[in-house]
Amino acid sequence: MPDPLKTKLKQLIVTTLKLEDVKAEDLSDDEPLIGSGLNLDSIDALELVVTLEKEYGIKIKSSEESRVALGSISHLAEFIRSRADPARLPG
């Protein structure tokens, strides 16, 4: 059964970054988000971080922490689970 948080994160990425020709279900759990086939750059990362902070009430403290969190969908889900109020998480 798909992880509901990962599914939600994929949808957030596609809608926040207005990715054309990319469907949420096409995103891999383990592919790097930055510097991969998605062609995301540092401005995309900034936009994504701001959205995630608002959506889950978390705080990403430094660019290095941001880089780790955005390592992949799996990394991101793990990071959010460790920081967010469980009530804000899906499923």
Add this chain to the structure above:
Amino acid sequence: MLPAAAVRLEAAGCITGLGDTAATHAALLRGERALALSPVLGAEGGELVPLALGGGRNLDETAPPNWLPLVQRLAAAIPADEWGSPTRPVFVTSSNFGVGSLYAFRRGGDPGHLAYGTPSLCVEWLARQLGWGSTVTTLSHACVSAHLGLTLAARALHAGLAERALVFSFDFISPFVTGGFHALKILNAGFPAPYADRPTGSIGLGDGAGFAVLSRDRGEFTISAQSLYNEMHHFTANRADGAGFAACLGPVQAAASGRRLWLKGHGTGTLEAGRLESAALAAAFPEAPLVSWKGSLGHSLGSCGVVELALAVESIRTGRAPGTVGGVAPCFTPQVALESFSTAGHDGVVCTSNAFGGAHAAFLLTHA
């Protein structure tokens, strides 16, 4: 950009969170840090981040801007001349000009802020306050803005378009600026430690303004082999191999051949750029001690090139250069000087600045 021809430096001065040139230099030698943890959005609060405000100034915007007295104090140290006349042009550089005023208007709706909110309005107002004529050129190229002013002033002098030129650089931080860097996650609760090889990077932001008076043949110092280089690689990032840093240093390296140098680097405290910059400097100038002063003063953005030029001049005049205040071992390169050192025995300093989008700048400062 092609390197500019050598030009004389008649006078230079600055103002920072530690005071005027002499006070700043003395405090840096004592290892003092101007940065203090302050709410990132001023009166609106937010996370505590390292900021260095000049003269007890408040971060929140006022109309007219509360940094005017600091600029006026600095301007009083500029040698008197008919600045802004056709043969005495002024080159004004900044990264942010009065953008804080524009943001204040956006938030509060007070139209009084609008008189300072764009680069042209801000500089026109400043020129009136400081009594300059109309030959004033406004330049901006992020954090290499001041170097761009120095280069274009040198070219105006050598082209016979000016007999004497004033480069005036300023950047006073505001909630717009601090909020922006905070969103980028490079302005966080940690104090900057330039060139330190550590897990998390951070910068500080500080007020800064400075001036340099240039002429073709007068002055105690020479600025030679100025170099500007833009990687055109990505609109925020540097090339990962550091080639842009090396390309900028090339012309300065050639001009500095045979000299015993010290290096005043950009060194904001970010990890990736700090690693690339220090590696490029170590490759080009393997014996030269390297310092950055932004661990104390914070990054004064577009003004840093002229602010740090004034401090480099003061270091040479007094015979002692401050070390990398706030730096900690281990550093990216063993050349990083954490403590102050004697400038005796050195016959030049290479000063560098770098900016968003892979823009790089450097010049060599020597005795005339």
